[in-house]
Amino acid sequence: MIKELMIERLRKIEDLEQRQLLKDIVSGVFVNLIDYQEEMNNKLEERVFNEMEDVENRFDIFVTLSHQEDIDPIHQCLFPMRPADLESKTIQLNKLLQSLERNEQAVLFSLFLTCDSVQIQQLLAEERLFNGTIVTTAGPISIQVSLTRNTDYLQEINKLYPIFQINGLPWKTINHPFAYKFFNVKLVKCSPLNEDAEITQIIVDLEEYEVNKRLNVVPLWNIERHEVKNIGFPVPAIDKVNYEHVLSFRKMGNEHGYLVEADGENVRYIKRTDNELTVVSPQDKSGIWKLLKVVKMEEEKLGKLNYELVSNRRIEHFTTKFASKHSSNVKTKGEIIRMVNTFDAANKFELVDIEIVNSFLEASFTYCANPFITEMLGERSHKKIMLLKFKAKEEKDFLANDILSFLVSEVQRHFFEYKCVGVWL
Structure with missing residues (x-):
């Protein structure tokens, strides 16, 4: 900016000899001084920005869906939420007979519906029955089936919350619309x-939901499971009661986030360095520890995706880092808008207005x-909305x-004195 201003002023000097003399002086002294000043300013800005260490961004969770046959078993960033999803599954007719004799509803398979949340809730509330056919070696068999929510992937998300607590890390709502x-x-x-027959195919007609039916799709996320052994032997901790177990992740890459997956009773606290985790535990013997590696997402390693990649990642700004380090809430509309807009997921939406009402x-x-x-739940009937x-x-x-819902749940996490509700305008 200053350079352009100086050049513009030089152009206005009519005397060419004076213009050349002044240009030589400016180019020889002031331009270098300006470059040096700008370089120092940039370094100072970078230093201040980096001092606000953002540990949270190492634990951003990215999720998507993939057709089972398209999953890359050696993908560097995305892994099945449940490894069992990659295993082939067969249904035995004798097991179905046993379930029917016990008046139990056997699960034939799971499916994914490309419906919005309102349609999903309506479908669950109706408790409808759909017609189908089990094709066997002895001929087709007419059946009726029901649809119930598959909570397997929601349970995987639920398991993360206590793991974050054990590891002493702040929780951030998981943005997983597919689950x-x-x-x-x-x-x-x-x-x-016919008990002696074999099942070759199961066909189910979901009527108006048939166009939304997707079979053999698997949720993926950037969490990879590892087992790591102690470095050396456990040493007594400073309290002389527990023991320190050092786990190295140097070979796996220190740019990723690491979580110790363990029982809360077996971990007192966890210390972190650039290449190691130190688990303070009452366990006095070496052993194998389970680690969850939250892989840093790199776009060039993603490859072709079948479905959209979504995450709970925040956009990196100084104000975001500063606010996360100083966790006091500013109870203003502007703060809520800033909080929502820090997420990548908010780029398609705009928070237009906020209103406090007695009922909705x-x-x-x-x-x-x-x-x-649980500490944020409980009786909400008395809370304003x-x-x-x-x-x-x-x-x-x-x-x-x-x-x-993800964005509203993040606001709810900070403003638990209200019941937060999201609506479209």
């Missing part, structure tokens, strides 16, 4: 079965994405309500 759209297909009624009887488009945080009014910047897809 809420999986269903178990359960057998309710069927024609007589209309249908909400959002749900709680942190039901396991914080109505968060959003506007979509582009046409909403089937994930929009779920991502909105």
Whole structure:
């Protein structure tokens, strides 16, 4: 800016000899001085920014979906939430007979529906039965099935919360819109079965939801499971009661985040350095420790994705780092808007208005994405409602309500004195 101003002033000097003389002086002294000053300013800005260490960004969770046949078993960034999803599954007719004899509804398979959260809730509330066919070597068998929510992936998310607590790390709501759209297909009624036959195919007609049905899709995230042995022998901790177990992740890369997956009773606290974790535990013998590696996402390593990649990542700004380090809440509309806009997930939405009301009887488009945080739950009937009014910047897809629920749940986590509800304008 200063350089351009000086050049502009030089151009206005009519005497060419004086202009050349002044240009030589400016180029020889002042330009170098300006460059040096700008370089020092940039270094100072970078130093201040880096001093606000943001440990949180090493534990950003990215999720997507993939067709089972497209999953890369040696992918560097994305891994199945449940390794069992990659195993081939077969259903035995004799097991189905046993379930029917016990009046139990056997799970035939699971599926994914590309429906928004309102349609999902409506489908669950209706408790509908759908017709289908089990194709066997002895012929087709007519069946009726029901759909119930598959909570396997929600349970995987729930398991992360106590792990973050044990590791002494702040919790951030997981943005996983896909996890809420999986269903178990359960057998309710069927024609007589031939116990000696084998199942070759199961066909289910979901009627108007048939266009939304997706089979053999698997949720992926950037969490990889590892088992690590102690470095050396445990040494007594400073309290002379517990022992320090040193776990090295140098070979796995120190740019990633690492979580010790252990029982809370077996871990007192965890210390972190650039290349090691020190687990303080009452356990006095060396052993194998389970680690969750939260892989740093690199776009060039992603490859082709079948579905959108979403995350709970915050945009890196100085104000974001400063606010996370100094956790006192500023109870203003501007602070809530800033909080929402720090997330990558908010780039398609705009928080237009916030209103505090005594009651809200209309249908909400959002749900709680942190039901396991028990200290924030409890009786809410006496709480006022914080109505968060959003506007979509582009046409909403089937994930929009779920991502909105993630953003509202993050606000709820900071403003637990209200019941937060999200609506579209």
